[in-house]
Amino acid sequence: MKIISFIEDLDIIEKILRHLGLWDIHNHDPPQTVISDPISELVYDFSVSQIPAVEYWN
Known part of the structure; x- marks a missing residue:
């Protein structure tokens, strides 16, 4: 299937x-949504981090 023409005339459309x-x-x-404080909802799981623990750098 391929496009052979475009209809651009607004009256025809x-x-x-x-x-x-x-x-x-x-x-x-779309319905209005109530956005709570998005920063307070962020959770970081340090168990899956590839960055060494803080103790490693001391």
């Missing part, structure tokens, strides 16, 4: 979408 019943679909923004 509207006619096609109206015919398919897709022109007047009411899109909406």
Whole structure:
């Protein structure tokens, strides 16, 4: 399958979408989410770190 043309005329695009019943679909923004303090939710697991422990550097 390959693209052989593009429809760029907005009137034609509207006619096609109206015919398919897709022109007047009411899109909406995604629901609002409450973001808590993201920094307080970060957890670092030192057991999987490849950096030597602090005691190694002393």
